[in-house]
Amino acid sequence: MISKLDSVLMxxxxxxxxxxxxxxARGRHETYLCFVVKRRTGPDSLSFDFGHLRxxxxxxxxxxxLRHLGALCPGLCGSSVDGARMCYSVTWFCSWSPCSKCxxxxxxxxxxxxxxxxxxxxxxxYFCDEEDSQEREGLRHLKRAGVQISVMTYKDYFYCWxxxxxxxxxxxxxxDGLQQxxxxxxxxxxxxxxxxxxxxxxxxxxLLGL
Numbered sequence: 001m002i003s004k005l006d007s008v009l010m011x012x013x014x015x016x017x018x019x020x021x022x023x024x025a026r027g028r029h030e031t032y033l034c035f036v037v038k039r040r041t042g043p044d045s046l047s048f049d050f051g052h053l054r055x056x057x058x059x060x061x062x063x064x065x066l067r068h069l070g071a072l073c074p075g076l077c078g079s080s081v082d083g084a085r086m087c088y089s090v091t092w093f094c095s096w097s098p099c100s101k102c103x104x105x106x107x108x109x110x111x112x113x114x115x116x117x118x119x120x121x122x123x124x125x126y127f128c129d130e131e132d133s134q135e136r137e138g139l140r141h142l143k144r145a146g147v148q149i150s151v152m153t154y155k156d157y158f159y160c161w162x163x164x165x166x167x168x169x170x171x172x173x174x175x176d177g178l179q180q181x182x183x184x185x186x187x188x189x190x191x192x193x194x195x196x197x198x199x200x201x202x203x204x205x206x207l208l209g210l
């Protein structure tokens with residue numbers, strides 16, 4: 001089963017402008033979020049919804065998505081007939097990584113919904129240049145909450161183009177610098193998340209009594 005929260009696909013120009021992983025992203029003040037929600041409905045059947053959102057005045061797109069969870073994930077907080085909770089897998093493709101406040105609220109929400117698994121792919125990192133930025137800590141907070149965070153690469157842009165864009169049979173064409181900027185951002189994100197991985201190792205060593 002396939003359905004869309006918003007039946008209108010993104011235009012090619014809008015997708016490229018907002019998701020282009022340029023180093024200096026001037027004029028890109030909106031955040032777009034393309035999503036896929038998967039739910040297993042039986043041993044051999046899987047239902048999923050997909051669509052896209054952008055931030056509204058007074059509400060960042062990550063929190064806007066949570067407002068739609070009731071429609072996208074029925075039974076998320078309740079239980080099915082046999083008493084078991086429905087399990088969902090959600091994937092986001094975001095033009096910007098979450099701000100620190102959204103990261104904290106997402107982490108708190110996920111701590112209340114262990115049957116929801118979230119993976120986030122980002123095109124660009126939001127205010128993560130300073131070593132002690134709150135946004136960096138917000139990403140580490142999400143990782144500690146079990147969120148898989150990755151930088152978008154060519155295959156992710158290709159998937160989004162095929163799934164969320166009114167492409168009119170036009171094939172996705174990589175812009176100049178896509179690969180180089182992805183590599184740079186992957187390295188940057190790895191450095192940001194490194195302290196979190198170090199803490200995980202300390203916890204393991206503590207459990208082992210080392």
